[in-house]
Amino acid sequence: MAMNSRQEEERMQRRLESLYREAQGWAATWGLSRLMRDVDLEFSDAMGSALGRCDLRTGLVSLNGVLLLDGNEELLRETLCHELAHIVASVRYGPRIAEHGVEWSEYMARAGFVPRPVIAASLVVGLRP
Ligand SMILES: [Zn+2]
Numbered sequence: 393m394a395m396n397s398r399q400e401e402e403r404m405q406r407r408l409e410s411l412y413r414e415a416q417g418w419a420a421t422w423g424l425s426r427l428m429r430d431v432d433l434e435f436s437d438a439m440g441s442a443l444g445r446c447d448l449r450t451g452l453v454s455l456n457g458v459l460l461l462d463g464n465e466e467l468l469r470e471t472l473c474h475e476l477a478h479i480v481a482s483v484r485y486g487p488r489i490a491e492h493g494v495e496w497s498e499y500m501a502r503a504g505f506v507p508r509p510v511i512a513a514s515l516v517v518g519l520r521p
Pocket of ligand 1: 474478491492509
């Protein structure tokens with residue numbers, strides 16, 4: 393049975409809340425519990441093939457709207473963690489470290505992900521390669 397728009401909205405709200413709670417867990421693991429207070433999340437349908445992006449100056453994390461499609465749940469978690477790891481690495485080590493260097497990789501690993509700088513578009517539901 394198809395969900396009506398209100399059910400769909402509530403489902404989305406619950407997903408975002410659980411994602412946010414998980415992000416707070418990673419932040420605690422990284423020893424930066426206040427991280428999510430300084431981060432804003434947005435979903436955008438104008439990101440081309442990029443899955444995520446973060447603005448280190450403003451703390452805005454933009455995630456590709458395709459990540460909300462069924463089948464992309466794990467990639468949504470990984471992409472959010474990927475961007476947050478950039479922010480934490482920059483807070484801790486400054487702007488001169490390599491973008492996907494050892495510091496960033498270490499934060500991804502501590503959050504339980506195999507660090508991979510790039511995810512092939514073919515692995516993403518709804519993203520044209
Ligand atoms: Zn990156």
